[in-house]
Amino acid sequence: MKIFITGGTGFIGSALISELRDCRITVLSRDPARASEQLGSHVQAIGDLDQLASFDGYDAVINLAGEPIINKRWTPRQKALICESRWQITRQLVAKIQASAQPPHTFISGSAVGIYGDQHDTVIDEHFDIPAHVAADDFAHHVCQQWENIAREAESDATRVCLLRTGIVLAKHGGALAKMLPPYRLGLGGPIGDGKQYFPWIHLDDMVRAITFLLHTQDAQGPFNMTAPDPIPNKVFSRTLARTLHRPHFLFTPAFALKLALGESASLLLEGQRAIPMKLTTLGFEFHHRHLSQALTDLLSH
Known part of the structure; x- marks a missing residue:
């Protein structure tokens, strides 16, 4: 299978590419030489999407690119960067898919459970009806909803679109868990706020396996909660x-x-979603790490 990937040098993307080592992979990277060295001999890296006229010859496109949403305060400039780093590349990918005489059969594009807003302890599957006040006022929802709307423009009789509504991906050497470990190892860890907000997590191994599952499951389309x-x-x-x-x-x-420290972006830590992966499990995907204690033991014992 020939696959084009954005965000391939991130901790999810690089783990996915390792899993897809039997495929021919092209990645988009600001530093193609470094990306090729990091990702392996089965990966070709390009620095500009304009090097491709279309995606003819590609079986799938996987879009994982985007400015981290939690690292900095949400100033107007940072909000614009968060939005455009997702929307612009997705528009470009969709345009290349639409320009293809033989487009890829699958387009898998990022999103996040933040699209649902803060829903307290309400159980949320992919059919959840997002309240109007969330759609009007919530920045994370705004980012993800527009991101998904753009990606859906690639849908056709030839191309199915899968949207990754990703939770908090747990990995020892990247993402949220890696940032949490130093204070917890010093005995300084603890809940955030009142601690009642739900934490929709997923082990990196299951995240990668789920993306691969969607890649090979022809009936899979639309949004998927990528959460345990x-x-x-x-x-x-x-x-x-x-x-x-x-x-x-x-x-x-x-x-x-x-x-005080994070401003509006603190909402990502103080609010939560009790999201469940109904569509994945209905299609037959089996999680290796269903429960947090086992997942953390697996990650921290290596």
Whole structure:
């Protein structure tokens, strides 16, 4: 299979490419030489999408690119960067798919569970009806909804579109968990705010396997919650992580401190979604890491 991937040097993308080592992969990268060296001999890297007139000859396109949404305060400039880093590349990919005489059969494009807004303890599957106030006021929803709308323009009789509504991907050497580990190892970890907000997590291994599953499942299309079947409140996550590391668990991060430090972007940590992967499981995908304690033990014992 011949596949084009954006975001291939990120921690999800590089793990996915390792899993797809029997495929012919082309990645888009700002530094093609470094990307080729990092990702392996089965990967060709290009620096500009304009090097391709279309996606004729490609079986699939996987779009994982985007400016990190949590790393900085959401100033107007940062919000614009978050949006355009997702929307612009997706528009370009869709245009190349539409320009193809024989377009790829599958377009898999990123999104996030943030599209649902803060839903407290309501169980959310892919058919959840997003309330009007979320659609009107929530920045994360706005980013993801427009991202998905653009990606859906690639849908045709020849091309199916799968949208990855991704939760918090757990990996030892990247993402949220890697940032949490230093304070927790010092015994300084604890819940965020009141800890009641749900934490829709997924093990990196299952994230990669689920993307590969969607790639090979012809009936798969539309949005998919890329989350483990057992979302838990933040305070339970925090306690489980401390216990896995054999560290004390008595501190917490007050909501006001996060809001002072991060401004509006603190909402990503103080709000949550009890999202479940109904469509994945209905199609027959089997999670290797269904429960948090087992997932953390797997990640932290290596």
